[in-house]
Amino acid sequence: MRETDTAGWYKGDSVLGVIFSEIGEDSAAACAAIREKVTAALKENLTAQQHRQICLFLEIFPEDWDGEKPSRAFSSRVYPDVFGPKDKKKLPRVFKRALDLAGSLLAVIVFSPLFLAIAAAIRLNSEGPVLFRQKRIGQFGAPFTFLKFRSMYVSNDDRIHKEYVKSLIAGQAEAMPSAENSEGVYKLTQDPRVTSVGRFLRKTSLDELPQFFNVLLGEMSLVGPRPPIPYEVEAYDIWHRRRVLEAKPGITGLWQVYGRSRTNFDDMVRLDLQYVRTWTIWLDLKILLKTPGAMFSGDGAY
Numbered sequence: 001m002r003e004t005d006t007a008g009w010y011k012g013d014s015v016l017g018v019i020f021s022e023i024g025e026d027s028a029a030a031c032a033a034i035r036e037k038v039t040a041a042l043k044e045n046l047t048a049q050q051h052r053q054i055c056l057f058l059e060i061f062p063e064d065w066d067g068e069k070p071s072r073a074f075s076s077r078v079y080p081d082v083f084g085p086k087d088k089k090k091l092p093r094v095f096k097r098a099l100d101l102a103g104s105l106l107a108v109i110v111f112s113p114l115f116l117a118i119a120a121a122i123r124l125n126s127e128g129p130v131l132f133r134q135k136r137i138g139q140f141g142a143p144f145t146f147l148k149f150r151s152m153y154v155s156n157d158d159r160i161h162k163e164y165v166k167s168l169i170a171g172q173a174e175a176m177p178s179a180e181n182s183e184g185v186y187k188l189t190q191d192p193r194v195t196s197v198g199r200f201l202r203k204t205s206l207d208e209l210p211q212f213f214n215v216l217l218g219e220m221s222l223v224g225p226r227p228p229i230p231y232e233v234e235a236y237d238i239w240h241r242r243r244v245l246e247a248k249p250g251i252t253g254l255w256q257v258y259g260r261s262r263t264n265f266d267d268m269v270r271l272d273l274q275y276v277r278t279w280t281i282w283l284d285l286k287i288l289l290k291t292p293g294a295m296f297s298g299d300g301a302y
Contacts, residue, residue, distance in 0.1 A: 031058045074141040074245055082245045083140070095281050100222050103288070104215040111209060118149055118206060125197040128154035131210055136227035139248045144219040146227060147210035151198025160193070162231050168265050169235045205295040211251045223284040224250025225272040243269050246276040252291040 002020075010017035023030040035058060042051050108115075119130040128150060136146035194202065201207035214220040220227065227249035233241070254271040275283070 027060045031060065034058065074241070079245055082242075092281055096221065096284065097218075099281065099284060100215050103222050104212040107209075107212045108216075111212075114206070115209065118201065118209070121197050122150055122195075126153055126195045132207075135230060136249070137230060137233055137244055138219055138227055140245060143230075144214070144227075147214055149201055149207040149210060151195060151201050151207045152193040153195060156193040165229070165232050166235045169232070169237075169240070171264070171266070208251055215251065219249075221248045221250045223252055223275075223287050224248050225253055225275070226250070226256075240269050243272040246273065247279070252287060252294075254287065257287055257290045257294050 004021050006019040006021075008017060009015070020030075020034065023034075035056060038056060042054060046054075122128075122130050130150060132148045132150040132152070134146045134148070135143055138144050198207065211220060215222055224247045225243045228236075228244065233244065254275045255268045258271065
């Protein structure tokens with residue numbers, strides 16, 4: 001060990017941890033070298049039986065992001081506070097799931113005529129499917145199929161959005177002006193991929209209605225951080241990743257109600273983390289009651 005390294009009990013008298021800092025850019029080679037040296041030292045100082053009882057794990061922080069297997073980027077050994085038991089909030093979480101099920105089922109029943117009307121409008125306006133399916137990242141990096149009413153033309157080029165998202169997260173697109181709004185926005189305000197019907201659906205957030213089915217399936221919650229696209233997570237800073245870990249993604253949340261598209265990305269993440277820290281079932285109800293007003297005002301939505 002070097003003077004810059006730190007060792008201590010990760011779990012009292014059973015798991016020993018060592019933090020190796022500044023291991024260089026080739027982290028894979030550094031991990032292989034560390035594993036080789038530790039294994040050699042264990043074999044030299046322990047009996048064969050003792051050596052077989054020891055498990056060796058190596059974790060790199062920040063983790064390498066794997067777009068094909070995103071859940072591998074979030075290890076319970078790196079984030080024990082997130083993956084650990086949550087007995088203190090077990091009953092409130094049961095209430096939250098009950099609220100999700102009851103609210104989503106009621107919404108699907110009440111809005112069923114609107115579902116049909118929107119589907120017909122999309123069909124008449126442009127060719128393609130009614131629903132837009134997209135891979136999104138859920139809690140703990142678990143991927144799922146995200147549902148929306150289609151608001152864009154089919155076979156469009158997503159490079160426009162990819163570049164914008166990267167610029168936004170890097171803080172270079174926080175104040176992009178538009179003809180409609182001089183303030184900073186979260187979504188592209190002049191996106192050529194959006195249809196005329198899609199523009200209305202986005203303005204009123206009616207394109208989000210199919211996500212009630214995601215909630216019924218347990219992939220999302222009524223309230224929580226918005227689920228990111230894989231290429232969005234690739235551009236995250238380390239602290240941004242907490243929004244993916246801390247809570248199940250939701251249809252609405254603090255930033256949709258208190259800022260919507262006018263909130264810059266860092267502030268959006270701060271609102272997501274604030275929601276997690278202060279969460280109660282009453283906070284969910286408060287956000288849900290404020291959401292319709294934010295939706296139909298169209299304030300900050302594009």
